[in-house]
Amino acid sequence: MRKRTLPIDESNCQATRSVDEDDYVVVSFEHQHQLRRHLADHGPNTTPTSVSSAASGDEDEEPRYLAEISRIVDKLNQEFWPVNKKIHDNPEQGFQEYIAHEALTNFMESRAGWKVTRSAYGMDTAWVAVYDSGKVGPVISYNAEMDCLPGIGQACGHNLIASASVVGAVATAEIMKKHSLPGKIVLFGTPAEEGGGGKIKLLDAGAYSDYKCDVNLITHPGAVDDSALMRTTAYSGFKVEYFGREAHAAANPWLGINALDALITAYNSFSMLRQQCMAGDIIQGRITDGGIAPNIIHAYAAGHFVARAPTQARLLELKKKVDACFEAGALATGAKLKMTPLMNYKDHVPNQVMAKSYTRYFNRLNPPHLINPARDLLQGTTQASTDQGDVSYAMPSLSVGFSIDPGPTKQGPHNPEFAKAAGTKDAFDRACRAGKGLAGVALDLLCVEGMLDEVKKSWKESLTKY
Numbered sequence: 001m002r003k004r005t006l007p008i009d010e011s012n013c014q015a016t017r018s019v020d021e022d023d024y025v026v027v028s029f030e031h032q033h034q035l036r037r038h039l040a041d042h043g044p045n046t047t048p049t050s051v052s053s054a055a056s057g058d059e060d061e062e063p064r065y066l067a068e069i070s071r072i073v074d075k076l077n078q079e080f081w082p083v084n085k086k087i088h089d090n091p092e093q094g095f096q097e098y099i100a101h102e103a104l105t106n107f108m109e110s111r112a113g114w115k116v117t118r119s120a121y122g123m124d125t126a127w128v129a130v131y132d133s134g135k136v137g138p139v140i141s142y143n144a145e146m147d148c149l150p151g152i153g154q155a156c157g158h159n160l161i162a163s164a165s166v167v168g169a170v171a172t173a174e175i176m177k178k179h180s181l182p183g184k185i186v187l188f189g190t191p192a193e194e195g196g197g198g199k200i201k202l203l204d205a206g207a208y209s210d211y212k213c214d215v216n217l218i219t220h221p222g223a224v225d226d227s228a229l230m231r232t233t234a235y236s237g238f239k240v241e242y243f244g245r246e247a248h249a250a251a252n253p254w255l256g257i258n259a260l261d262a263l264i265t266a267y268n269s270f271s272m273l274r275q276q277c278m279a280g281d282i283i284q285g286r287i288t289d290g291g292i293a294p295n296i297i298h299a300y301a302a303g304h305f306v307a308r309a310p311t312q313a314r315l316l317e318l319k320k321k322v323d324a325c326f327e328a329g330a331l332a333t334g335a336k337l338k339m340t341p342l343m344n345y346k347d348h349v350p351n352q353v354m355a356k357s358y359t360r361y362f363n364r365l366n367p368p369h370l371i372n373p374a375r376d377l378l379q380g381t382t383q384a385s386t387d388q389g390d391v392s393y394a395m396p397s398l399s400v401g402f403s404i405d406p407g408p409t410k411q412g413p414h415n416p417e418f419a420k421a422a423g424t425k426d427a428f429d430r431a432c433r434a435g436k437g438l439a440g441v442a443l444d445l446l447c448v449e450g451m452l453d454e455v456k457k458s459w460k461e462s463l464t465k466y
């Protein structure tokens with residue numbers, strides 16, 4: 001069984017955190033300012049991580065390619081802004097990201113040395129762009145998300161995720177070319193993060209193994225502090241149906257089997273289960289079908305339910321208890337139960353070695369938005385879920401969080417205000433800054449001897465630790 005290690009000072013910090021109605025942890029701006037004051041007083045690296053510094057260079061030394069990355073990304077910033085704007089202003093839901101697919105593949109085809117495959121792996125809107133140095137070396141992959149939320153546009157800021165990955169990947173390739181560095185960069189256009197699991201489809205189709213990807217890099221915007229150790233929850237969404245038998249509800253109800261009663265029994269058991277849930281377990285649901293008329297015994301009832309937990313291992317334990325609630329409904333009423341999985345996302349396993357490399361670059365960029373390594377895991381922990389979690393079980397994954405100004409009510413993703421916030425030039429500039437950090441990690445992996453091995457070792461340890 002995999003155990004979760006809590007961040008050192010999590011208990012002290014609960015008071016400064018609040019959780020919004022759905023699924024995103026919000027850390028107050030006041031908290032951010034306190035952290036900045038702390039960092040101004042004590043410096044960004046007051047508590048070093050346990051990771052050997054050999055992997056990503058001397059703490060005090062300026063990272064080798066920092067200035068070069070900055071210069072290239074600052075130029076890309078102007079070239080890519082219209083593409084970012086197009087994806088933001090034309091929001092498309094999962095697997096329908098045609099405008100984004102066109103804009104992004106056009107852009108990548110315009111870059112020298114990149115080979116682009118449109119509509120890859122059986123998905124119209126998935127794509128792959130590859131830069132191959134021609135020399136054997138590490139294969140660094142990036143993921144670019146594109147899809148929006150129904151009705152509220154780019155309220156999860158996926159246009160910014162695409163931007164950070166594109167500028168990061170292109171900058172890495174340009175520096176590889178200039179300095180004749182060995183290795184390969186693979187940039188995936190990943191559809192349908194919001195419930196469609198596009199990355200899981202790419203994993204299942206062998207996309208990442210086809211290119212022998214060693215690691216994967218991605219970012220996510222939020223109303224949270226910048227972080228290099230994003231930790232998301234494991235998620236299981238499923239449909240529940242009960243099949244009973246109609247009968248006259250007044251004249252001879254004893255001849256019927258009440259499917260709605262089965263569902264209500266299950267719903268009540270499910271709700272009571274919350275009392276025995278562990279911290280971090282989340283269960284939610286809604287009833288979608290509750291019968292057709294009060295004078296007919298309900299032959300059909302259905303609902304959509306969700307369970308989340310901090311780790312995949314805990315989710316499997318929780319899911320057994322949840323399933324028992326639904327079985328109880330069937331047992332009590334005689335209705336037949338059918339449960340259909342809709343989508344499962346694994347938790348995101350952070351990688352300390354790549355996080356350290358990212359922080360070393362990111363904390364030197366202007367204007368300063370410092371990551372505090374001592375609190376990084378806390379800042380990066382959220383109750384939200386993503387298919388990047390599945391990627392993190394398949395290979396070492398770096399998923400960093402970057403802050404944007406979320407607007408007047410300071411809410412995080414999944415509300416219309418955040419969609420507006422994700423369209424500003426300032427948010428785009430911050431995405432580009434995160435992209436610089438990703439390029440730094442990629443170049444460290446290509447150049448620093450032993451780092452890739454250390455990343456893989458840390459990943460294997462983390463898979464059993466979290």
Ligand SMILES: [Zn+2]
Nearest residue numbers: 156194413414
């Ligand atoms: Zn989202």
